[in-house]
Amino acid sequence: MNIIEKTYxxxxxxSNRKSTNRIILHHAESKSCTADDIHSWHLENGWAGIGYHFFVRKDGSIYRGRPEGVVGSHAKGSNSDSIGICFEGSYMTETMNQTQINAGRELxxxxxxxxGIxxxxKHKDVCSTNCPGTNFPFNEIVNGTVATAPTPTPTPVAKPATSGKATGTYEVTASDLSVRTGPGTNYRRKRHDELTAxxxxxxxxxxxxxxxxxxxxVYEWKNGWARTPSGWLSGxxxxxx
Ligand SMILES: [Zn+2]
Incomplete structure (x- = not known):
């Protein structure tokens, strides 16, 4: 996992946080924004700067916000023992993409x-807010295992029970081709009266x-030999x- 370090x-x-007992999740309530945007918004609130410790973008990149060991400004009354993570997007209306879910889950x-916690x-568990939104995939981020890109199922290659050659009509190219009782020269040659009419x-x-x-x-191929009504012929x- 890569955390993009920022200087704000x-x-x-x-001030340093004395204990870390929980993680609180938020959405930015903005469809598109950067960690710098949030930093400036929070400065406008009169805060020290970005209030979250981490910011997860829709492309799966993870940015550092406030230094991990200091008290954040993200959930009033719950900042002293928590780490705040914010997700780009507005999840009252949007649906989170899998890349962002995976990054959040990893973080x-x-x-x-x-x-060891x-x-x-969710922010709304501790404050009167709808953050991080009703569509926020909380369980997937918190309880799931880190998903990897789905492995495409290989298309099964139909493996013929034969040598792979096509069945159908063939023409004899030898001047006199032996007809055998099985697929190989170890099988005996058929006599004239054993052939079909x-x-x-x-x-x-x-x-x-x-x-x-x-x-x-040819009905069937085996080891380079063809089964015909009269018997087996060398392919x-x-x-x-
Ligand atoms: Zn929030």
Whole structure:
């Protein structure tokens, strides 16, 4: 997590906070603003300067506000033992984007661990205000685990049970192609009388082999061998037509 450090000109002296028991969350009630904007607004209020300790922007960047160890000006009556975090945006009407939620969650988790605390409140839990807005994703920021970008589900590649070649009609390219009882030369060659009627027509010399140019229908491929009605043929001598 990266905290962007800022140098502010403070109007007056900041006092150290004696204890840190909780984190209080706010929205800026402004759709677009910077940490410097808030600093100047709070100076206009007559405060020492930006009253929050952290400011989380919509792009997920986290800015330092008031030094972490000093008393903030963000929740009247609750500043002496709390860290204030403000989120850019106006969450009575807007919806927070996931990048900002993730950054807020990371910051809250970091601070909880750092101070060994678990109490996180909304500004409206301690003051009469609607801050940080009814749309503020409090539970996602406070109770969720840090989400990472969703991993796209890989598109399953249909893996054919065959060698990957297409089934369909092929033509024999060898002068006399052996027909075997299985997919490989370790299977015996078929005899002429074991071929289909159509296969026999293309085995004029009756040696059990198919002539060049014979059209065969391939149902299945296995280890480079094609299963046809007559039997298994070596794919090396077949051409798709
Ligand atoms: Zn607030």
């Amino acid at each position: 000109k403070w109007n007056g002296k900041l 809250v988790t970091y601070l909880k661990n750092k101070y 678990s109490k996180v409140q 159509d296969g026999k027509k293309h085995d004029k010399d009756k040696d059990g082999c198919l002539e060049r140019g014979t059209r065969v229908t 090396d001598y077949l051409r798709k037509v």
